[in-house]
Amino acid sequence: MPLILSQLDGFVGTITMNHPEHRNALSDQMISEMFDAFEDMRERKARVIVLRAHEGAKVWSAGHDVRELPMPGRDPLGYDDPLVRILREIQHLPMPVIAMIDSSVWGGACDVALTCDILIGTPKAQFTMTPAKIGVPYNPSGLLRFMNILGINTAKEMFFSAQPIPAERAKQVGILNHLVPSDELEAFTSDMAEKISRNSPLSIAAMKESFRLLGNASPLPPNMFERIQGLRRKVYDSQDYKEGIQSFLEKRPPVFVGE
Numbered sequence: 001m002p003l004i005l006s007q008l009d010g011f012v013g014t015i016t017m018n019h020p021e022h023r024n025a026l027s028d029q030m031i032s033e034m035f036d037a038f039e040d041m042r043e044r045k046a047r048v049i050v051l052r053a054h055e056g057a058k059v060w061s062a063g064h065d066v067r068e069l070p071m072p073g074r075d076p077l078g079y080d081d082p083l084v085r086i087l088r089e090i091q092h093l094p095m096p097v098i099a100m101i102d103s104s105v106w107g108g109a110c111d112v113a114l115t116c117d118i119l120i121g122t123p124k125a126q127f128t129m130t131p132a133k134i135g136v137p138y139n140p141s142g143l144l145r146f147m148n149i150l151g152i153n154t155a156k157e158m159f160f161s162a163q164p165i166p167a168e169r170a171k172q173v174g175i176l177n178h179l180v181p182s183d184e185l186e187a188f189t190s191d192m193a194e195k196i197s198r199n200s201p202l203s204i205a206a207m208k209e210s211f212r213l214l215g216n217a218s219p220l221p222p223n224m225f226e227r228i229q230g231l232r233r234k235v236y237d238s239q240d241y242k243e244g245i246q247s248f249l250e251k252r253p254p255v256f257v258g259e
């Protein structure tokens with residue numbers, strides 16, 4: 001059964017994550033199908049895409065498939081990691097992507113949602129950043145994205161505490177563009193998508209790419225980047241990183257020892 005469903009109605013595309021058994025965890029397979037769906041929408045000239053979970057989903061997405069995280073010694077969020085690739089895909093698509101969220105969002109799925117251009121949620125939406133819980137050193141582009149959207153203090157709280165940000169607060173801190181009742185979510189999102197699809201796709205594509213370039217315009221001197229990579233390598237080479245994954249697979253709380 002496909003893990004991703006997609007359909008195009010006029011100029012409005014809908015891409016649905018459809019793996020309830022694994023809470024829409026972003027496995028290599030799901031990301032590969034999502035990538036193909038985005039590219040198909042691009043070829044068929046969709047003007048806006050809604051990214052959503054299947055009907056009645058308990059979880060929008062449980063984030064990176066923990067079973068597929070590499071064992072110590074390899075960057076778990078390297079440039080070519082499927083999760084990092086799909087984030088780039090969403091940023092480079094010419095049309096806006098609207099994240100429609102009616103349940104909980106975890107780890108790398110928060111990054112997917114925040115990489116979308118517009119987020120519309122309900123009171124059931126909540127966002128939890130989990131690297132510290134698993135012992136993962138999140139990557140610079142991800143940290144920068146959260147800093148730019150949330151501000152550095154809220155981003156630090158999210159990453160350090162690994163606690164959920166509920167919908168009301170998510171709206172306050174700028175994660176959600178709109179917070180609407182669950183029974184209005186689809187109509188509200190569809191109306192927003194329709195309005196966007198009636199505007200100039202060329203103008204929107206140019207502005208979306210300009211936002212991306214301007215948003216990433218903080219030049220990082222090579223030595224600063226190398227320092228960050230050195231810090232991250234110490235973490236993903238650590239025993240704690242291995243313990244974080246092992247504890248998830250054994251369904252028990254992690255015991256971190258700081259090395």
Ligand code: YZS
Pocket residue numbers: 021022023025026058059062063064065066067069076106107108109129130131132134136138
């Ligand atoms: O044991 P089975 O085969 O039944 O499968 C279980 C879970 O193992 C599976 N599953 C996952 N598999 C791989 N990766 C995941 N992230 C993942 N999440 C869930 O789905 C089946 C049902 O899981 P349950 O726990 O029984 O479902 P439920 O009781 O409804 O709880 C749902 C949540 C989402 C609350 C729970 O599954 C959970 O806490 N999942 C882990 C969420 C998480 O920590 N995700 C972050 C993964 N890490 C990242 O995205 C980045 C690397 S980072 O950490 O850096 O942000």
